[in-house]
Amino acid sequence: MSIAKQEGLENGKPQASEVMYHDLFELNPQPMWVYDVETYAILDVNEAAVRHYGFDREEFLNMTILMLRPETEIPEVLHAVKIVREHERMFSSGTYKHQKKNGEVIDVLIQSNIVYINGAKAELVLSTDITSWIASERERRASEEKFKAIFDNTSDAIVLCDDQGRCTDLNDATRRILGYEIGDLGGVCITDFLLMPEEMAFDVVWKNFLNGEILNGLMKIRRKDGTLITGSFNSKSNILPGLHMCVITDVTERLEKKRELMASERRFKALVQEGADLIAILDEQGNYKFVSESCRPILGIEPDDLVGKNAFDWIHPDDRQAVLALFLKIREHRQIRTEPFRFMDGFGEYRWIVTIATNMTDDPAVGGVVANSRDITDAVLKARDLEVSNERYRKQNEQLREIAWTQSHVVRAPLTRLMGLVDLLQTGDTGGMPVDMALGLIRSSADELDEVIRKIVSKADKVQNDDE
């Protein structure tokens, strides 16, 4: 039986005020109990405590307050009660950990006051379960810390503004990107660093922004030192009432790199797609992975018709083994250079090709063997024509040499004879040779010379005719 009920029975019919105080205790939605500060024994407990802690009333009345605490908390309770014992009147409040009947440990806000029951010192305790509040508070703090960490550690500049566009806070990245310090913010307006396009009036834009219109895009940003950067600007109004967030990403370098990349790509396209050479990427088995557009004008083959096919299928059977043997060396040597070989074009004709193959399999951007091929068919044919021509000239030279030899040996034989005979006759002493005989020899030598000259002329005519 409770203390209140016992008191009611002792006094007969309870007073109205007693009923009110009883109801305040018994019907209070907050768990309450009264304990003896000397023995820690729970003297009374209300229905809310029974509901919340799981013990029934009888169990409560046979417990001490120490039994509501996890073991680790007991020294703290003993200390708190010791203080209560030292005071006649005392209101105390604090947060503690309690343990329910099911073992669940809860966080509670304890508010207590000293009361006297039949002269005995007791303490009326009001317990408020703040477990959920503490958990949510912990989450809130963690969330705040997380967002603060993001705010301070993000690579983007984040500026918070008020309704007039005045900056109220900034993060570390803002210091780096815009050069502003937190102390600079007094009076700094977003228009001080955000260069709006001339056709846009800031007042209008800002008003629309405050009304929910999104303000973003690439904009020129002026740093504190006056230099300009290109920023990707994003903003959101009223992230909190009267507080607006602007996020600026410095894209100056990215844009420059993008421009360089585009220029590089244009150069690459000009070289690969529009160049005179045939550029292809093959795997280590010689299968085409990529073929440049120049394939069409050079070979009369659509690039897509080669992709996935094996390059060696197009090479002339007589040249295939030599090219294949060389290609297999690409694993040992980074670059190989082929001798001219024949490659079948889109019309079934063989073109003469030379190729420089570079192994770029390890380069993830390429991932294969880059083959740079050049059509040298015209040069080969011209070289062949030249060879034929040279052979013709060589033969002509031989014939001319033969004529020269003939001139030297055959012509000069009768000529020298003539000269010698004339010399002999001029001396007036023929050395025993009859003059008629000498003259006859002169005549026959002249005839011989005439015959030889005719043959030379005839041979020269033949050489000329052959050349024509």
Add this chain to the structure above:
Amino acid sequence: MNDGLKILLVDDDKVMLFLHDTFLKRSGIACDTVLCYNGREALDYLDTNQALETTFLVLLDINMPVMNGWEFLGAIRDKPYLPKVLIVMVSSATEESEKARAFAFGQVIDYQQKPLTVDTCRRIIGSDKLRGFFDNVVLK
């Protein structure tokens, strides 16, 4: 007559042999001349007469049947009597290359174009390269 020198005239042209023999004799040299119609005949003569204590001056044509002048030069290269043989090439050929080829043979001391004249023969005999060999040669 000089027993220490024999001149071999080697040419397939009989008229040219007659003319050169005549001009040589008119140049004042007094020595025996031997007429050969090709390189083989000259080689046979030298093989046969190699024991003679004499120097052989060969006036050698190039283009001849049976054995031409080049073949003759090649054939005597290993002959034991080679040191006793001096050769003057006498050819109708005018090419410098022929001349250079001829002088590649150590025994070739001169290269003359046909026809030889009396003056040419005198220059050959009186040249420095032959002086020691013709000490006993009597020039008219």
